[in-house]
Amino acid sequence: MRVELDEPKCVASGQCVMASPEVFDQRDEDGVAILLEERPGEELLDGVREAVAICPAAAIRLVEE
Amino acid sequence: MNRVVVVGASAAGLAAVETLRREGYDGTLTLVGDEPHAPYDRPPLSKQLLAGEWSPDRLALRHSADLDTLDLDLRLGVAATGLDVPGRTVRLADGATVPYDGLVVATGVRPRRLPGEGAHVLRTLDDAVALRDRLEPGVRVVVVGAGFLGAEAAAVASRLGAEVTLLEPAPVPLAHAIGDEIGQVLSRAHLDHGVNLRTGVTVTAVTEDGVRLADGERVDADEVLVAIGSLPNTEWLADSGLSTGDGLNCDEYCEAAQHVYAAGDVARWYNPLFGVPMRIEHRTNAAEQGMAAARNLLRPEARKPFAPVPYFWSDQYDMKIQAYGYLRGHDEVAVVDGDLETRRFVAAYRTGDRLTGTLAVGMPPKAIRSWRQAIATGATWREAVPTGDTGDDR
Numbered sequence: 423m424r425v426e427l428d429e430p431k432c433v434a435s436g437q438c439v440m441a442s443p444e445v446f447d448q449r450d451e452d453g454v455a456i457l458l459e460e461r462p463g464e465e466l467l468d469g470v471r472e473a474v475a476i477c478p479a480a481a482i483r484l485v486e487e
Numbered sequence: 488m489n490r491v492v493v494v495g496a497s498a499a500g501l502a503a504v505e506t507l508r509r510e511g512y513d514g515t516l517t518l519v520g521d522e523p524h525a526p527y528d529r530p531p532l533s534k535q536l537l538a539g540e541w542s543p544d545r546l547a548l549r550h551s552a553d554l555d556t557l558d559l560d561l562r563l564g565v566a567a568t569g570l571d572v573p574g575r576t577v578r579l580a581d582g583a584t585v586p587y588d589g590l591v592v593a594t595g596v597r598p599r600r601l602p603g604e605g606a607h608v609l610r611t612l613d614d615a616v617a618l619r620d621r622l623e624p625g626v627r628v629v630v631v632g633a634g635f636l637g638a639e640a641a642a643v644a645s646r647l648g649a650e651v652t653l654l655e656p657a658p659v660p661l662a663h664a665i666g667d668e669i670g671q672v673l674s675r676a677h678l679d680h681g682v683n684l685r686t687g688v689t690v691t692a693v694t695e696d697g698v699r700l701a702d703g704e705r706v707d708a709d710e711v712l713v714a715i716g717s718l719p720n721t722e723w724l725a726d727s728g729l730s731t732g733d734g735l736n737c738d739e740y741c742e743a744a745q746h747v748y749a750a751g752d753v754a755r756w757y758n759p760l761f762g763v764p765m766r767i768e769h770r771t772n773a774a775e776q777g778m779a780a781a782r783n784l785l786r787p788e789a790r791k792p793f794a795p796v797p798y799f800w801s802d803q804y805d806m807k808i809q810a811y812g813y814l815r816g817h818d819e820v821a822v823v824d825g826d827l828e829t830r831r832f833v834a835a836y837r838t839g840d841r842l843t844g845t846l847a848v849g850m851p852p853k854a855i856r857s858w859r860q861a862i863a864t865g866a867t868w869r870e871a872v873p874t875g876d877t878g879d880d881r
Contacts, residue, residue, distance in 0.1 A: 431545075433530070433800055434807065436852050437771060453807070453852040475505055475778060478498075478770040478800075480528055480548045 424485045425470060427457045431481035441476055442469030455481070488588040488785070489514035492577050494567045495593030496520025497529065498770060499751025501548055502777025503591045508557050510785055517585055518559045519577070521566035521594075524612055525554065530770050532615035533639040534802050538647065539619055543612055567594065570727040572744055589784045592724070592735055592749040593777060596717035596768060601631065603693030606711040609636060621710045624648030629698055629708035631690045633660035635801045637714035638673065642803045645682050652683040652706060654690055654698070665810070665846055666820040669834055672827050672848075676804050717768065719753045734766040739792040741780040748780035760794040760865065761813045761843065769799040796863045806830055811859040812844030821872055824854060833858065835872050842871040 425445065434453030438446040444466050447456045462470055467484070474482045491507060493500045496518050504518050520526070527546040535541040554561075562579065569578035570590075577585045598608035607618045618640075622628070626649045630641045633655035645651045657663070659670040677684040689701040697708035721731040729743050730736040734755030737743045741756050749756070751773040755766040767776075775795050783790035801808040817836040824847075825832035833854055836844035845858035861871045 434852065435771060435798060435800060435809070436856060437798075439852075439856075448852040450851045450853070453809075471509060475502055475509075476771070476774050478530065478774065483550070483553070 423467060423470075424461055424487050425457055425459070426483040426485055427455055428479075428481045428483070429454060431479045433479045433481075435478050437476045437478060438473035438482060441473040442466065445470055446473060488512070490517075490587050491515070491589045491591070491784070492517045492519065492585050492587040493591040493593060494519045494577060495591075495595055495751065495753070496522070496526050496561075496563060497593070497595055497751070498526070498548065498773035499593035499595070499754075499777035499780075500591065501526040502774040503593060503750055503781040504557055504559060506778045506781035507785060510782060512785055514588075516557070516559050517562060517587075519562045519565060519567055519579065519585070521564070521580075522611060522613075523564035525549075525551070525563065527612055528770075529610070532612065533609055533636055534643065536612075536615050537609075537619050537622070537640060537643045539622075543616065546612065567723050570724055570729070570747075572727050572729065572747065575746065588746065590747045591777070591780050591784065592743065592747065592753060593751045593773075594720040594723070594753050596719050596752040598713065599716050599718055601690060601693050601698075601713050601715070603698075605695065606631075606693040606713045608713055609640060610717070618710070618712060622647045622649055625650065627697075627707060627709045628652070628712065629654060629706055629710070630712045630714060631698060632714040632716070633657075633674070633677075633684065633686075634664075634714060634716065635661070635799075637712070638677070638803050639801060640712055640714060641677060641682050642680065645680055646804075650683075651681075652685065652708070653677055654688045654700075654706065655684065655686045656689045658687050660684070660686065663815070665814055666817065666834070666836070668820060668827065669846060672830060673803065673806070673808070676806060676830070680804050717752070719755075719766070721753065736764075739794070740783045740790050741776060741793050742783065746784070748784050750776040750780040754780075756793060758794055758813075759792050760796065760863070763813070765797075765813060767797050769797055771798045796859055798859075806848050808846065808848050809855060810844060810846040811855070812836065812842075812862045813838070814844035814846065817843060819868075823858075823872060825850060835868075837868045837872075840867050840869070842866045842868050 526548040662670040719734040737756040779793040819837040831849035833847040
């Protein structure tokens with residue numbers, strides 16, 4: 423599974439970092455999300471799915487490869 | 488449980504249906520929406536869409552392929568008109584009756600309006616497109632209401648070259664929500680950007696040429712936007728026997744009645760973290776509560792109280808405003824980082840002896856997150872804001 427982050431859509435809420443801190447971080451200057459792991463391991467996918475669901479900008483997508 | 492109906496196809500309703508599928512529910516799943524559009528995102532309506540930076544298709548909450556995998560019985564463009572709780576059916580405007588074993592109510596809110604015809608409101612995609620098409624340099628725009636929505640729209644309109652007048656009945660915009668002093672900081676940004684903010688001004692009606700004020704004065708405008716808050720969409724529940732007032736009343740599990748849950752802007756529920764009933768019209772709450780309601784509906788034996796730290800953001804001019812917690816009804820505001828003059832600061836809010844909220848403008852995310860954490864753990868004011876660490880007395 424691959425994570426897609428639509429950066430221009432990001433509103434810097436940081437919800438993804440709280441849901442999945444292993445996969446997401448935020449830039450210091452403007453809070454925009456940073457993708458740390460484009461292909462996270464199976465054990466991290468629940469957190470990523472939570473981040474996808476909770477992102478208030480619908481900026482994250484988990485894509486089957 | 489084999490038949491779940493979710494009424495409301497925006498952020499909360501979508502979160503509910505996605506969560507149900509993700510948690511293994513494989514029965515019939517009906518999603519009802521009164522707008523003709525597939526689920527789309529509302530915050531950009533008063534920002535990128537209004538500014539003409541994004542086209543409507545950019546607002547889709549999910550790719551159509553991702554929606555397809557949810558295997559929904561999707562009923563768009565049709566409103567729910569009634570609910571029979573003992574009979575467990577939802578009536579729709581097209582005459583259909585949909586039976587359910589479980590129901591999630593996520594019908595949201597609609598804008599309050601003023602007497603008179605011809606004013607814009609800003610809630611739906613169609614509303615936003617209609618206003619966007621009228622914004623151009625030199626157009627005289629009156630925005631009624633300097634809350635977050637009115638402020639964002641005024642900022643966009645002025646950036647596009649419109650002559651914007653922003654009319655607000657309170658002496659300080661947003662004072663009831665975020666406090667007098669912070670409200671004044673945000674107000675100054677309007678004046679700095681050439682928006683004619685007039686406070687203490689009550690608009691009584693929309694007229695052909697603009698608006699009429701309570702003292703009889705007329706303010707001329709080519710376009711009028713009314714942004715004076717919203718009303719929960721609960722009329723369709725009037726004969727259901729459910730308790731409605733300002734929203735659909737729920738317990739701490741977001742349950743309104745047996746097999747009936749609510750989520751999003753329409754839901755008034757008891758938040759145990761703050762010990763008060765609340766109804767939250769914020770984008771993140773819609774998703775969180777849709778998820779929570781779906782989980783509690785699906786697994787009543789393992790259900791959990793919904794006890795979030797509310798969060799909202801607002802983009803106005805060059806300011807990104809972010810807030811966590813429940814600021815309404817606070818007793819004290821203290822600036823705990825940065826300073827108000829530069830519009831880069833963190834403010835903390837006290838209610839009773841608790842830290843109940845924080846609001847930041849232009850600060851790095853990590854500076855805010857620790858405050859959120861303190862609110863989530865129920866920190867007292869004394870613990871969170873050591874004496875002497877605050878600015879001058881507020």
